[in-house]
Amino acid sequence: MTRDFFERQRRREQSPVPELWDLLDRVRDPELPVLSIWDLGVLCDVKQTGEKVVVTITPTYSGCPAMETIRSDIERVLGEAGMRRLEIRTRLAPAWSSTWISPEGCDKLRDYGIAPPQNQSDLTPDAGLACPRCGSADTRCISEFGSTACKALFQCNDCREPFDYFKDI
């Protein structure tokens, strides 16, 4: 568990509205539907004052096209639960980091065939990531930018399968 995630976890545990955080676990990343916005670290905070609910989110990458969908999914999920007064704020600082992804999120990514972030170096390694399919470390980077900006494309030299790597950032 990263220190950043530990702090997110503590914010969630100390929240007076745990049921709202639980509800928002239903909102998934549209491009990585195995991850909730909580797992991904896009969900920063949830607060309730009287009838009003304020949800704070942050984009992963500057150009992340998923943000619009995430906003409308938050509105839908909270709307269905009867929340009528809702404000969704976008926060830019501190900048999102791959260290915010939950440990469960990393496991889910691996099961989905995506190597989770290493959280060790700033940039993508040229080789040596564990293949999420066969576990071999005999792998190489094919492209620094995979199917989306947050991923790089790797290939396993043992099982020959290509796979995505969720980059450290």
Place this chain on the structure above:
Amino acid sequence: MSDEDLKQATLDYTLRLGDDALVLGQRISEWVSNGPFLEEDIAYGNVALDYIGRARMYYGYAAELAADGRSEDDFAYLRSEREFRNYLINELPRGDFAYSQVRQLLVDQFNTAFLDRLVESRDATLAAIAAKGIKETRYHLRRSREWVLRLGDGTAESRRRAQKGLDDLWGYTHELFEPDALEQRLAKAGIGVDTAALKSQWQQAVAATLGEATLNLPQEDWAVRGGRTGYHTEYLGHLLGELQSIYRSYPGCRW
């Protein structure tokens, strides 16, 4: 400078940064479906998306500062060529792949130095946008650097093209380091970046990569300027025509 002057100057400055990001993002998005191979095609599309996302953050902040009903879309789609204040290097046509990667190296290296300073801006929003951007730009720089090494130190043909790209682009890099009165004022106020102070660092880093790529540093015998005053090359108008036509044909349309 009064608070009101400072706010107006910050708005103008933010628009310049938004224009740089939008124009380059739009330009390099032209590589989508034209890349040399599939992975590269996708990679360049992702870099373009980072730039367009960055433009949205700058324009969104500009809209907040202007507080006159204009939206981020209005800044992107309803200003004319002469109102854009991007550096000329960002608007030049994409050329061949070597030309585009050399441009990318020059610009990525500049953005690395620039955003690294903007992170310390007294303006919290500009600092936040920079903090996000710098992480992405480090990835962009690593990619463009590797391409320039591969093309420069590659075949005779790839080297010839990379060198030609470099020679054709070099004269457009001077204006990056020539802050005008507005930029100097904002740098003094701790909001903007004094780009003149970035030049030697930039030159060293670029020269190191070019040396490794066996490319020759161009002669310093010509320079084109004008982006920050709204005097553009003939290419920007065409780029904006394509970028803005839908929004202008269907005023108020949303997507």
